[in-house]
Amino acid sequence: MEVHTGIHTAQMITSKKNKQKVWVFGDSYFEGPIIHPKISTYSWTKYIDTNFDLANFAKGGSGLDWSLQQFLLHTHKQKTQNDILIFGLGSHYRFNLKFIDDPTFQGDYSLDRYRLIAENDRESKISTIKKVYKQFFSNSFLKEFVKEYILHSSYEITEFDKTVAYLYFKTKDKFKKVLLFPIFKLPKIEILNDKNFYIPDFCMANIEYNNTKGQWDSRANHMSNENNQLFANSIIRWITDNDCLSKNTFPTYTENALLN
Amino acid sequence: MHYSTKEQKVWIFGDSYFQSPILDNPLVSQNSWTAFIEKFYKTKNFAQGGTGLDWSLQQLIINTKKKDTKDDILIFGLGSHYRFNLKFIKEPKYQANYSLDRYKFFSKGKWGIKKYKQDSSIKNISANFLKQFIFEYVLHSTYDTTEFDKVVSYLYFFTKKRFKKVLLFPIFQKFSFNLPKDSNVYMPNFCMADIEFKKIEQEVDPRANHMSDENNIIFYNTINNWIQNNILPDKSLFSTYEERQ
Numbered sequence: 001m002e003v004h005t006g007i008h009t010a011q012m013i014t015s016k017k018n019k020q021k022v023w024v025f026g027d028s029y030f031e032g033p034i035i036h037p038k039i040s041t042y043s044w045t046k047y048i049d050t051n052f053d054l055a056n057f058a059k060g061g062s063g064l065d066w067s068l069q070q071f072l073l074h075t076h077k078q079k080t081q082n083d084i085l086i087f088g089l090g091s092h093y094r095f096n097l098k099f100i101d102d103p104t105f106q107g108d109y110s111l112d113r114y115r116l117i118a119e120n121d122r123e124s125k126i127s128t129i130k131k132v133y134k135q136f137f138s139n140s141f142l143k144e145f146v147k148e149y150i151l152h153s154s155y156e157i158t159e160f161d162k163t164v165a166y167l168y169f170k171t172k173d174k175f176k177k178v179l180l181f182p183i184f185k186l187p188k189i190e191i192l193n194d195k196n197f198y199i200p201d202f203c204m205a206n207i208e209y210n211n212t213k214g215q216w217d218s219r220a221n222h223m224s225n226e227n228n229q230l231f232a233n234s235i236i237r238w239i240t241d242n243d244c245l246s247k248n249t250f251p252t253y254t255e256n257a258l259l260n
Numbered sequence: 261m262h263y264s265t266k267e268q269k270v271w272i273f274g275d276s277y278f279q280s281p282i283l284d285n286p287l288v289s290q291n292s293w294t295a296f297i298e299k300f301y302k303t304k305n306f307a308q309g310g311t312g313l314d315w316s317l318q319q320l321i322i323n324t325k326k327k328d329t330k331d332d333i334l335i336f337g338l339g340s341h342y343r344f345n346l347k348f349i350k351e352p353k354y355q356a357n358y359s360l361d362r363y364k365f366f367s368k369g370k371w372g373i374k375k376y377k378q379d380s381s382i383k384n385i386s387a388n389f390l391k392q393f394i395f396e397y398v399l400h401s402t403y404d405t406t407e408f409d410k411v412v413s414y415l416y417f418f419t420k421k422r423f424k425k426v427l428l429f430p431i432f433q434k435f436s437f438n439l440p441k442d443s444n445v446y447m448p449n450f451c452m453a454d455i456e457f458k459k460i461e462q463e464v465d466p467r468a469n470h471m472s473d474e475n476n477i478i479f480y481n482t483i484n485n486w487i488q489n490n491i492l493p494d495k496s497l498f499s500t501y502e503e504r505q
Contacts, residue, residue, distance in 0.1 A: 145396070152345065154345070
């Protein structure tokens with residue numbers, strides 16, 4: 001499947017050496033293409049990978065702090081003034097804890113997972129809730145961690161916005177352009193968008209929220225082939241022309257109050 | 261020159277450097293800069309000695325929620341993010357007793373993990389959790405390297421439209437970035453703890469706001485000058501100032 005952007009400039013379609021460098025961080029919505037032919041034939045990251053000098057450090061299942069950590073590790077001491085940064089603002093409830101050896105599993109121990117399933121299946125699938133609850137609290141440290149720190153400190157209210165605000169100061173003048181893309185929730189702090197710093201006003205998880213109903217979605221980047229194509233086009237137009245991304249681009253987009 | 265007494269409202273948050281005056285021992289202190297602020301301004305001071313950065317942030321959010329503060333001034337002492345806001349520490353003033361920076365301080369800039377593990381003062385029912393919290397989260401995640409800057413970045417955006425003007429004052433460490441110059445959010449370029457760092461040879465300095473009477477008066481004057489004339493506090497006014505390495 002081809003992506004028809006109408007903006008393929010000579011500058012874009014050229015050797016890797018001269019390609020625009022794009023850094024990507026985030027979770028499964030941003031990770032490099034994992035395409036199961038029976039499920040998906042297209043991933044928006046695949047197109048970016050083909051046409052740009054892509055450095056993609058996103059990983060499915062990982063949380064916001066892990067993505068931030070990868071960003072700090074990989075861009076430290078790098079000259080990034082001419083580069084583009086795309087950062088997926090994932091879940092701050094996927095904790096970056098040492099005992100979770102593989103960050104892919106941070107999602108399994110996330111607090112929002114329990115809450116999401118509890119909300120959706122409250123009446124009909126009480127056993128599922130109990131199972132997830134048991135898994136979540138089977139680790140005694142995790143239980144104490146949530147009780148002693150997450151729910152007692154300002155973490156729940158401030159952590160997501162703190163990370164967004166930090167990324168503003170950390171990245172704004174260090175990259176040619178920065179895109180911070182909300183995945184599950186929008187920041188509550190007001191940051192003005194400008195030519196080199198942009199936060200869209202919609203959540204990526206809502207592009208197809210109604211199609212998944214909070215259950216695991218194994219499609220590439222959790223979107224249909226069509227939406228992956230539309231998403232790739234939107235990203236390209238932001239990179240090349242500073243066009244804002246719009247939720248109206250996606251016919252399946254549904255606002256999800258639960259996540260916001 | 262002051263504003264008309266008690267007309268200007270000033271909110272204060274932070275730790276012992278910002279708390280209301282404790283002048284019950286005249287042999288130790290007769291002056292506190294916060295006493296002068298409270299004398300001349302309509303002051304709401306929620307600072308408390310021993311507390312950490314997150315606790316102060318939490319107090320700001322709780323106490324100014326649904327309040328119209330657009331004509332008010334905010335002074336926020338940026339304390340230690342190593343004084344953790346944990347539930348088992350029933351009184352926030354004891355957050356300092358469980359802080360990690362104590363161990364860095366006593367180990368010449370490196371984490372004194374061994375000392376931390378051996379410290380008998382944290383051998384209680386929650387000690388095991390605290391140690392796990394440090395190793396599982398604080399030293400494994402980005403907390404150690406980003407938390408202070410994250411809170412300051414957040415405060416910039418959270419407060420700039422809510423208050424007439426804001427002073428974010430570093431106490432133990434500086435912010436890694438520059439705040440926009442055209443903003444109503446101000447930040448001095450020095451740490452308050454360095455005003456008399458060399459003089460503190462004991463672990464706890466019992467003087468009001470950890471400064472001499474003379475420095476408390478100078479400090480009040482610099483804060484007052486900022487409130488009235490937007491002139492930022494200047495470290496060169498303090499003869500005892502020495503930047504910590």
